[in-house]
Amino acid sequence: MDDLVTFIKNLTPGLTGLNKLIDNRAKDLTNPVHAGKLVEHCAHVKKSVPMLIASVKLACNLKSVGSDDFKVAGASRNWLVTTINDNLDEIIRILQIKTSKDALAQGDFTEMIAKIMGKDEPLVQHAFLTNFDSAQEFLGKLDPKTADTGFESLNKCLADALFLADQVQDDATQESLRRQVNDLRPMIARLQALSDAGLLDSAEGRDLANIISAKIQELEQTMRDAIVNEVVENFVDPTGPAKQMTNTALLDPSVADREAQFAAKAKAFTAHAEAASRTALEVARSGGVHDAAMEAEIMDTIKHIQSLAPQLISSSRIVLNNYGNETAVDFMQTLKDEYCERMDHLKELMDQTTDSMQFLKASEAQIQAGLKTAKAALAKGDTDTAMKASTTAAKQVRRVLDVAKSEAENSEDAEYVARLTGVSEQLAKSVKPMVAACKKSCTEKSLASRHEFGQAADTVGARVSAVREVVEGFHIPPRPPTPELPPPPPEVLAAPERPPTPPVEEEMVQRIELPREADALSFNIVVAARDLQDEAVKWSSKDNSLISVARQMALQMAEMGQLFDASGDPQSRKQLINLAKSIAKSTNDIIRLAKATAEACTDRRLKQTLLQLVDRLPTISTQLKIISTVKATHGGQSDAKSDREASETLVLNAQNLMRSVKEVVQAAQSATIKLKPGSAVELMWKRRD
DSSP states (O other): OHHHHHHHHHHHHHHHHHHHHHHHHHHHOSOHHHHHHHHHHHHHHHHHHHHHHHHHHHHHHHHHTTOTTHHHHHHHHHHHHHHHHHHHHHHHHHHTOOSHHHHHOOOOOHHHHHHHHTOSSOOOOOOHHHHHHHHHHHHHHOOGGGHHHHHHHHHHHHHHHHHHHHHOOOHHHHHHHHHHHHHHHHHHHHHHHHHHTTOTTSHHHHHHHHHHHHHHHHHHHHHHHHHHHHHHHHTSSTTHHHHHHHHHHTSOTTSTTHHHHHHHHHHHHHHHHHHHHHHHHHHHHTTOOOOHHHHHHHHHHHHHHHHHHHHHHHHHHHHHHSTTOHHHHHHHHHHHHHHHHHHHHHHHHHHHHSOHHHHHHHHHHHHHHHHHHHHHHHHHTOHHHHHHHHHHHHHHHHHHHHHHHHHHHHBOOHHHHHHHHHHHHHHHHHHHHHHHHHHHHHHHOOHHHHHHHHHHHHHHHHHHHHHHHHHHHHHSOOOOOOOOOOOOOOOOTTOOOOOOOOOOOOOOOOOOOOOSSOOHHHHHHHHHHHHHHHHHTTBOOTTOHHHHHHHHHHHHHHHHHHTBOTTSOBSOHHHHHHHHHHHHHHHHHHHHHHHHHHHHBOBHHHHHHHHHHHHHHHHHHHHHHHHHHHHHHHTTTSOHHHHHHHHHHHHHHHHHHHHHHHHHHHHHHHHTTSBOTTOOOOOOOOBOO
């Protein structure tokens, strides 16, 4: 033990110094993902060190008393050493990032995803939202030039639906997803045949595309609903299974079936950890997480939960096998606290990234179904099912209250907060009486007690609906009423027929074409510009200055990319500098419009997200202007290595700017859902046909 004390004394100063260095360095990083990950990995090291010390202490203790479990404790010690080393390696890697190639190495999550999903091979992670948007765009235009990518998007939609069907637990949802896919397959195959025959834009092709479009939209909604239902189910009591397992490990040896109880609780704990991780991955993969830092945080939390779970089982079994060993209990409790903290954090991330309205609707449906099950079970005398159903409903109500509280804290609309707080307080008061009434009915088994429970359950159901209705009423601001049209003038017999109304011309968009022959510098910049344009053209630019400016920026960036010749040198140095200035001006316009939207938004979280994204733009825009000037002035004159690094920096900066503006567009659209009454913001978000 003396060596352990010496180890701790030697470790503490180094750890303190590391924390100070990391805090200072994180402030200098312009990439928020890198800065966030740097702080996160440092926090992991700080938390892991005390656990490492506890594991060493436990291994020594178990060996001294002659327990074979000292080998298991040693394995936990080795795991913690590996964990600390991995985090230190990541800290070093992030600190060494200098070029775009380095920046692209954000950490390979694909193997971890494959492990969660039970696959042997790495998975290619992509957002199904993008596939559905691309598929709908193709079906709306039926452009033969984009047929290949259009059909590829359609087939990916079907593949994503089947992938999700294999993951969700609800049999009805699995069946619905597979049935919808089976219905769509022959339709898509027929449309493909028409395309191959040059009849894509024929009458049959257009009719079939309309039918497929409606069914694809239905499939997307089914997938979204399925994911929200998984969040409701798997995060109703995120830390319960861990607490139940560790409590079972503490049972007195006189309990006859304590081994069997522990095995059952450990199995349930493992199943829940896997289900929660899988659901969180589905949320991240669905495309609903627009913030790269948030997505990285979700993936990192999943990774740690998957790593912690088997260690918590091992430490709990040590406690089971070594009853009364306080050192073993302390280590188990330390791991349990860390696991519960991670799981609670994952629950918070799910609440932040799951639409509150969808969550409340799914929760309401499950609560109503659970209460109905409890009523039916009491009528049959099945008290175990009745208590389980009512208890689960009570836990789901608490999750509804959590979301309602978050909604109230997140809003600056006083009327909304007051109404939501009022109905939430009424709901909170009805939970305990409902559970008590169920217990009473299970004990008395009388008609009167069943009636009492029925009334209490109906009260809970009605008040859950009331919470949902308040949120629903304020979820989207009401549109101003359409003015009544004056009555038509009296019919004049001699009046000539009114000429037909000319068709409304579709909004013309100059699409960015990817260069077929270009150097990497030019191609990567144009790809970044096209990515922003793909987002901006989803919305009409009529009465939406933000979309107009975003489209203009994409064209400006594409033009910048096309300026470079095969050697990566600008063909016109003056034009490169002028384009950088124009892009900087457009960036300022984006900042002004986005800030106005943020200030008018009553949702604190949406406002904060938008402002955080906007705050990144000035730095990136200024860097682009400086790098472009340097490239225009010294391009081809410096050594090859310096010129290559300048080119890579320019590409990285262009990608950062286009991605950041894209995220601002997405966040601004979300923020306009909740604007202050009488707001001066005049951004109309209307999807293009």
